[in-house]
Amino acid sequence: MIKTLHVELNENRYPLFVGAGILNRIGEYLKPCAKSTKALLVTDTFVNHCYAPVVMESLKEAGFNVAIVDIPVGEESKSLEQFARIQDSLVENQLDRGSTLIALGGGVIGDLAGFAAAVYMRGIAYVQIPTTLQAQVDASVGGKTAINHPKGKNLIGAFHQPKLVLIDIETLKTLPHQDLRAGLIEVIKMGVIRDEPLFEMVEENLDAILNLDVEMLIEMIARACANKADIVAKDEKESGLRMVLNYGHTFGHALEALTHYKKYRHGEAVSIGMNCAAKLAVNLEMFSETDFERQRALLNRAKLPLTFPSNLSAEAICDAMSLDKKALGGKLRLILPTRIGEVVIRDDVTDTQIVQAISECY
Numbered sequence: 356m357i358k359t360l361h362v363e364l365n366e367n368r369y370p371l372f373v374g375a376g377i378l379n380r381i382g383e384y385l386k387p388c389a390k391s392t393k394a395l396l397v398t399d400t401f402v403n404h405c406y407a408p409v410v411m412e413s414l415k416e417a418g419f420n421v422a423i424v425d426i427p428v429g430e431e432s433k434s435l436e437q438f439a440r441i442q443d444s445l446v447e448n449q450l451d452r453g454s455t456l457i458a459l460g461g462g463v464i465g466d467l468a469g470f471a472a473a474v475y476m477r478g479i480a481y482v483q484i485p486t487t488l489q490a491q492v493d494a495s496v497g498g499k500t501a502i503n504h505p506k507g508k509n510l511i512g513a514f515h516q517p518k519l520v521l522i523d524i525e526t527l528k529t530l531p532h533q534d535l536r537a538g539l540i541e542v543i544k545m546g547v548i549r550d551e552p553l554f555e556m557v558e559e560n561l562d563a564i565l566n567l568d569v570e571m572l573i574e575m576i577a578r579a580c581a582n583k584a585d586i587v588a589k590d591e592k593e594s595g596l597r598m599v600l601n602y603g604h605t606f607g608h609a610l611e612a613l614t615h616y617k618k619y620r621h622g623e624a625v626s627i628g629m630n631c632a633a634k635l636a637v638n639l640e641m642f643s644e645t646d647f648e649r650q651r652a653l654l655n656r657a658k659l660p661l662t663f664p665s666n667l668s669a670e671a672i673c674d675a676m677s678l679d680k681k682a683l684g685g686k687l688r689l690i691l692p693t694r695i696g697e698v699v700i701r702d703d704v705t706d707t708q709i710v711q712a713i714s715e716c717y
């Protein structure tokens with residue numbers, strides 16, 4: 356079974372394929388939308404070893420002339436240095452305006468290679484082949500690309516939409532379980548912000564999902580991507596609606612920054628953040644205890660963390676959250692749930708209320 360979605364944006368419309376064992380079809384899918392047969396595959400050292408051979412073979416069979424850049428594994432690679440390596444390879448291999456860059460890997464590779472494609476010759480085509488659940492349900496849809504600056508994550512970037520996204524769920528077989536669970540948070544988040552049936556799908560089929568049941572995963576990933584595509588289509592450049600995707604993330608980002616991006620996977624920090632945002636919403640009498648408990652129970656069953664570490668004070672976490680505030684001209688905007696399947700944007704929550712909610716989440 357292969358599910359095909361179409362992401363609709365102003366001038367761009369591109370297909371997203373979700374299936375099992377479809378890496379070897381990349382050549383066939385890319386051929387009709389590529390302007391030339393020159394391509395560069397960007398991947399990380401681990402993914403290169405596991406999955407690049409089948410992708411390369413498929414591309415070569417379809418007549419593509421492909422070079423590879425192998426990037427060291429890890430977030431540190433979202434750097435100017437690795438960005439420069441990709442640009443060097445694009446130049447050395449004489450890729451031109453009609454060439455295609457292919458990102459094969461997790462969100463790090465998608466963000467880095469996407470940004471390289473966004474600026475080389477003022478923008479060339481690129482393709483996303485995400486291989487982590489995090490990248491499949493979140494990073495690969497939406498066109499946000501970026502690298503990090505020593506002073507902050509994703510500070511240097513661009514919006515650049517891919518020509519196609521190919522998601523092969525078979526790649527999840529090699530993904531460590533904890534990474535699978537951390538990626539699942541973005542699906543649960545999508546359920547809470549706008550799609551109660553998706554939330555229910557995860558609730559009812561959690562074991563099948565974690566055991567990588569093929570049909571279930573295809574169904575769930577396609578639905579999560581359709582939601583993200585719909586939000587992005589309505590707000591491509593993040594002026595309003597797209598902010599709802601930040602549910603749990605303002606708390607989560609603060610926690611990640613305070614623990615120097617080492618203690619938690621992104622999804623784990625967001626899980627704690629969602630639990631706290633939901634608690635805050637209960638305190639503000641806009642979210643029921645029953646729904647709070649329903650979200651808490653699902654995160655708990657997925658073995659995702661719910662509480663802040665005792666060595667960080669509620670005040671310190673609240674302060675770190677206000678770094679987002681500076682970026683938004685003085686007001687901290689929080690995404691808070693009103694029920695499972697609906698959130699609102701609030702900019703009137705006080706620090707006292709935030710500290711109170713955090714202190715109830717240890």
Ligand SMILES: NC(=O)c1ccc[n+]([C@@H]2O[C@H](COP(=O)([O-])OP(=O)(O)OC[C@H]3O[C@@H](n4cnc5c(N)ncnc54)[C@H](O)[C@@H]3O)[C@@H](O)[C@H]2O)c1
Binds near residue numbers: 430463490496499534
């Ligand atoms: N652009 C966006 O909208 C967006 C959204 C969310 C996250 N992101 C970015 O995504 C990044 C995180 O993505 P990630 O969690 O995929 O991290 P990642 O790319 O670092 O991958 C995590 C680890 O999994 C390994 N890996 C990849 N595929 C594998 C597979 N199939 N089997 C086994 N191991 C595999 C990688 O080698 C790496 O060690 C962050 O940099 C974040 O900023 C971007």
Ligand SMILES: [Zn+2]
Binds near residue numbers: 493604
């Ligand atoms: Zn996230």
